[in-house]
Amino acid sequence: MIGAAKSGTTSLCNWLKDHPQVFIPKKKKEPAFFAWGNCYQKGLKYFASLYQQANEHQILLDGSTPYSRCTIYPETAQRIFAAAPEAKFLYLMRHPVDRAFSHYCHRWLKEVRKGQPFTQTFEEYVPHDPMCVDDSLYKLQIEQYLKYFPIERFRFFLTEDLRQKKVEILQQVCRHFEIDDSLENFNLEKPSSNVSSDFREILVKRKMRNLPGVKSILPLIPSGTKEWVYTNILRKTSVVENTVEAFKPIPMKPETRQELIEHYRETIEWVEDLMERKLPHWYQ
16 A cells, blocks of 8 residues: 555555455554665565564555655665565545645654644745655656556555445455455444544643643542543633644645645546546645
8 A cells, every 4th residue: 555645544554454364564554665765775574574473365465655755765666566576556545735735734743843733834834845745746656656567456546435435445455455355354333544633632632731730630530530521621721722723733825725736737637537537626
């Protein structure tokens, strides 16, 4: 599963890992072995060791979104082909502008400015971190793979379809991988992941716990009622509300959105041809 980042790959991996014929490393859902030079230098034996607990009836799934980041890791597709020329691929695509903005939020909160409130807008930040924009160039990313693999090895899905037609998408994935597509293989009640939203809530709770007044009363609250106290009392105070606001990104400017849509026009048209459907909302 090569990407795209912030397009639902975590949700899809979480559903697939319940399938008895699928093996995903528990500690490294995204090994990024074929992208990151420091990992690749460890050799294929290291990569194989991540899957040593798999049995012979399971497919080995590597869900690394850096694999569709050719502007930073241009050798990825060639490395995968050298190691696994029979590999099959999944690729999720989201509205390119929405994905780029979500990637900016993820990068700020979890990777570059870990745990810090937003102090830079999308417009101020992305010139220094162009992957947020480049990862939505779906045509460019996939063209790197088509130099080595036939397009029949790929299955392309839209994030919006994964939300609306989860069962159908999961069955298509199973058929692509030639494994059992019976619904009993999946926990369909498992919610989709909203990693950025969940992480923001964790950050807010962490900040809240360190407030002087709150820090002194938390030990006095029974553990079973702390969540209730947070949701029904503390979450409604001005101090916590201000903290919540600090972890909300400033919305993208309308003119920036229009500029990006033009930047992605070729990609959008390519996706429309690939999926054999019109996507008018992607031009908005």
